[in-house]
Amino acid sequence: METRVEQAVDKKRSGKFNCAQAVACTYCDIAGVEETTMQHMTNAFGTGMGSMDGTCGAIVGAGVVLGMIHKDRMAAMRDMKTLVTRFKSRNGAVECHALKGVGIGCPLRACNDCVADAAGFLEELLP
Numbered sequence: 001m002e003t004r005v006e007q008a009v010d011k012k013r014s015g016k017f018n019c020a021q022a023v024a025c026t027y028c029d030i031a032g033v034e035e036t037t038m039q040h041m042t043n044a045f046g047t048g049m050g051s052m053d054g055t056c057g058a059i060v061g062a063g064v065v066l067g068m069i070h071k072d073r074m075a076a077m078r079d080m081k082t083l084v085t086r087f088k089s090r091n092g093a094v095e096c097h098a099l100k101g102v103g104i105g106c107p108l109r110a111c112n113d114c115v116a117d118a119a120g121f122l123e124e125l126l127p
Contacts, residue, residue, distance in 0.1 A: 001126065008119040009112050018046030022115050023061030023122065030126065031068035038064070048096025056096050058111075058118035059087055065122060079125045086121045087114075 004026050012022035020042040024031070028038040042064060045057040063080050070076040088094050091109045099114060101107035109117070 001123065003120070003123060005116050005119045005123070008115050012112055012115045018042070019048075019057035019111055019115050019118075020045035020061035020064070021057075023058050023118050024064045025061075026119060027065045027122065027126075031065045033068055053095070053097060055094055056087075056099055056114050056118070058114045059084060059094055062118045062122040066125065069126065083118070083121045083125060086124075087117055090117055 008022050008026040011017040011025060012019060017025060017039070021039050024038050024042045025035050028035050031038070033041070042057070042061055045060040048057050049055045049060060062083055063076070066079050066083070067076045070079070084094055091099060091114070093099050093108055097103070099107065099109045100111075
């Protein structure tokens with residue numbers, strides 16, 4: 001499969017997609033979900049889960065795709081653990097507030113880069 005990482009980043013840059021939507025909608029054809037439906041499924045994950053208090057939305061979007069392609073809880077969980085481990089190793093955190101540097105004023109990673117990382121790691125796990 002040709003990489004779609006830049007497509008995911010372009011979706012985020014457009015301002016029409018949050019981080020979760022940018023990743024998930026880039027791979028919605030592989031997941032077997034219509035793009036509008038995928039956008040609705042990932043609406044709540046902009047600025048991370050819980051409005052920056054939880055997991056980065058780009059990671060959540062990748063998890064939605066993994067769940068849809070595997071259709072098997074254990075396989076999806078296995079791959080999600082791999083994706084999260086790789087993301088954290090590269091970026092030092094998986095929580096949106098930590099990635100954005102909330103409270104410390106020193107961001108670890110920009111949103112577009114988080115989208116690129118999540119998309120890239122997802123692609124490594126796609127069958």
